[in-house]
Every structure is written in structure tokens, then in C-alpha cells.
Amino acid sequence: MATTTVEPQARKRRRKTRTKNISPLPALLASELTASQIDLTPGKEHVFCPACSNWTPITGVLGTPVLVPHHTTPYHDPTTTPRRCSNTNRRITLDTAIGTWRADLAERTQASPTVASRRPTKVLPKPKAHPAPAASQLAPVPLSAEQVRRMFRQHQEQCLACRGEARDRAGQKLPCRDGERLAVTFLRLLRQEPKRQAVREFFARERRRFDREYAGATPKRGAGWAAVLPAVQNADQLRRAVPQGTHPTDGPEVPLVPRQAAAQPERGQLMCERCGATESSLVDAVAAGWHRITRRLHCGRCADRFPAWTRTSF
Known part of the structure; x- marks a missing residue:
């Protein structure tokens, strides 16, 4: 006679935990937990288990609130062996009002740096940047020895190294590269100043000579009027020679009788x-x-x- 093997079937899991077992561990106090470690939303009470660091539902809120049985690791993880948490069925005392918990949670959320970083910042108008002029539009300003001397004196008043007050660890005076560069520039411009002055005077003389030649080549206003005066006088004589009241052959007739006397x-x-x-x-x-x-x-x-x-x- 052949026998058949029947596979065992698991019982249907209960939707709510109905057990009278209570953990012998002392009860947890909700007042000792921070607002972010407990959730007192009606119908969705959860607590952050201090033993396994997992969010665990709270059952029996209207009677004896306890933590529901749970594992230290997710039960659907096949790589680990499920192990019952030590805080299973542990009692918890809900000694914090829901309004107080919500106020603490809102205050903690506002003080969180991550929330502050997500807040929209005030939109500031972008400053209008003027376009830089082209290289051909730049007008270089020549430096003079007097300008460099003033810059050098101003640098000496502000630089500690130039005044001899800056020293290294060994007590030696520190040199100032900027002061040396300004001093060398001042001496070079002072040495080249006579040559620069001669060049400026040469260009000024050439400019004055060009202005004189340009003024001499331009015809005078009186000479131009004298050239056209005979033509204007001839036109006036021809206009006076035309008798009043007549008209050219290709033009309309001009009435000699005034309109008022018509x-x-x-x-x-x-x-x-x-x-x-x-x-x-x-x-x-x-x-x-x-x-x-x-x-x-x-x-x-x-x-x-x-x-x-x-x-x-x-």
C-alpha cells in the first residue's frame, strides 16, 4: 500500500499580538526618550527600541502598553538568523501628552541643521557687471616720477618691513619686495624724466605747427562770399527785368486784377x-x-x- 507525504502548512499569522506574557525588565519611560525616538500619533504608536535600534510598534495603548514581539534583524533577511529581541513584550509608560510631544518634535525639527539648509534663501538681485573694455579701447596713463614717489611714501607708512619693525625668528629684519620694486621704478623714471620732457615738447611743437598749416589752407569765409557775389547780383538783375504780372510760358497766368476788386x-x-x-x-x-x-x-x-x-x- 503506497503512502503519501503531506507538506506541513504554517498557521495564519495573527493581525494583533494577543499575549499575556510581560517582560520582567523595568518599564521604559516615554518622558526619558527624545521627541524623535517615539511616535505618539494615535493609531500609529511606535518607539525606537534601545536594545536593537529598530522602530517597534506599541500595543495595548488603552490598557498595558508593551512593545510587540520583534527580532533584532529583519525577518525577511535570508543571510541572518532571526533572534528575538530582549525588549520583546517590555512595558512602556506613556507619561508624555500628545500635545507636548508634538511641540517638542516641531521645536527639534526647526532647530535641525538639515531642515535649516532646506529652507529657501532670500533671492538677492544679481549685480550688473559692466563689460570690460576692449584692449584697443584702453588708454594707458603714463607714470611720472612724482606719482611713484607718492606711492612709495604711502607704502613706507603702512609696511612694517620698510620701517624695520618686521623680523624673523632669528631676529633678522625682513626685506620688502614691494618697497624695493617701487624704489627701483622711481629711480628709473627720475633718470628718464629729461628725455620724456623733450619728447613731450617736440610733440607739442608739431601740434602747433599742424594747426597753423591747417588754418592757412582753409579758405576764409569772406573770400568764399566774394566768389559767389557776382552770380547773386546777376540773378537779382534778371529778376528785376521781368515785368510784374507776367509769367513764363510754361507756367499759369497771374491775374493782374486783385481778388478784392473782382x-x-x-x-x-x-x-x-x-x-x-x-x-x-x-x-x-x-x-x-x-x-x-x-x-x-x-x-x-x-x-x-x-x-x-x-x-x-x-
């Missing part, structure tokens, strides 16, 4: 604003090619002298 149109007649021609009616004026220019009546002959875009038909 005959006034009779009642019902239309009169041209330019030459004074009249028409008996509007129909005759349209037939004769009259137009309105700048809201004024002009006969056909006078209207043809104006551009087409200025003429408005009746």
Missing part, C-alpha cells in the same frame, strides 16, 4: 476761386469740367493745373 457773382451763379470765371448753374459747371479742390470751386482750366488726386467731382 466782379462778384450774381445770385445763383458759380464762380471759380482762381480765375473768377462764372457758370449759371451746377449742371453747366459739371458739363464744363468744374471740380472741387480743397472744398473750393475751380473751373476746368484751373482744375487741370492741379494733380488728379486733389480734384473732387461734384
Whole structure:
């Protein structure tokens, strides 16, 4: 007769720990733990186990609060052997109010350096940096012996080595490289000053000579007017020779009779604003090619002298 082997099955794990075993160790005090080592959120009470350094739930909050049974290492880690923690079923006294715990936790969180580093900093306006000028735009300023002498005296007043007060461990005076460089520069410029002065005087003389030659080559204002004066006088004589009231052949006629003395149109007649021609009616004026220019009546002959875009038909 064949026998069959039945594999054992694990019992279903209880959702809540229901045990009457209590650890003989003294009870933990919640007041002795920091706000970051305990969580008193209703329904999610946890405590940082001091024995295994793991967050452990608290059961029996309404009765006898104890730490639930737990291991020192995660139970799902296959590389380690599970071992029951010594604080399993250990009692804990919740002698801290939830409001006090939340206030301590908020104060500790605000004082934490990591939280302070995550706070947004004040946005400061970036200073506007002006672009540096190009090398061709730089105007070098020549140094003079007097400027270097002032810089050297100012350096001597501020430098301890130049005044002989700076000494090394052996008691020897320390030399000053900056003071030596300024002194050498002052002596070099003082030696070259006569040559520099001669060069400056030479350029000043050349500048004055160039200005004199440029002023002599420029024609004077009176000479230029004298050259065009005969042409202006000839134009004036030609203008006076033209009799008043006449016009060139390619231009319009100029009325010799003033407009104020012109005959006034009779009642019902239309009169041209330019030459004074009249028409008996509007129909005759349209037939004769009259137009309105700048809201004024002009006969056909006078209207043809104006551009087409200025003429408005009746």
C-alpha cells in the first residue's frame, strides 16, 4: 500500500499580538526618550527600541502598553538568523501628552541643521557687471616720477618691513619686495624724466605747427562770399527785368486784377476761386469740367493745373 507525504502548512499569522506574557525588565519611560525616538500619533504608536535600534510598534495603548514581539534583524533577511529581541513584550509608560510631544518634535525639527539648509534663501538681485573694455579701447596713463614717489611714501607708512619693525625668528629684519620694486621704478623714471620732457615738447611743437598749416589752407569765409557775389547780383538783375504780372510760358497766368476788386457773382451763379470765371448753374459747371479742390470751386482750366488726386467731382 503506497503512502503519501503531506507538506506541513504554517498557521495564519495573527493581525494583533494577543499575549499575556510581560517582560520582567523595568518599564521604559516615554518622558526619558527624545521627541524623535517615539511616535505618539494615535493609531500609529511606535518607539525606537534601545536594545536593537529598530522602530517597534506599541500595543495595548488603552490598557498595558508593551512593545510587540520583534527580532533584532529583519525577518525577511535570508543571510541572518532571526533572534528575538530582549525588549520583546517590555512595558512602556506613556507619561508624555500628545500635545507636548508634538511641540517638542516641531521645536527639534526647526532647530535641525538639515531642515535649516532646506529652507529657501532670500533671492538677492544679481549685480550688473559692466563689460570690460576692449584692449584697443584702453588708454594707458603714463607714470611720472612724482606719482611713484607718492606711492612709495604711502607704502613706507603702512609696511612694517620698510620701517624695520618686521623680523624673523632669528631676529633678522625682513626685506620688502614691494618697497624695493617701487624704489627701483622711481629711480628709473627720475633718470628718464629729461628725455620724456623733450619728447613731450617736440610733440607739442608739431601740434602747433599742424594747426597753423591747417588754418592757412582753409579758405576764409569772406573770400568764399566774394566768389559767389557776382552770380547773386546777376540773378537779382534778371529778376528785376521781368515785368510784374507776367509769367513764363510754361507756367499759369497771374491775374493782374486783385481778388478784392473782382466782379462778384450774381445770385445763383458759380464762380471759380482762381480765375473768377462764372457758370449759371451746377449742371453747366459739371458739363464744363468744374471740380472741387480743397472744398473750393475751380473751373476746368484751373482744375487741370492741379494733380488728379486733389480734384473732387461734384
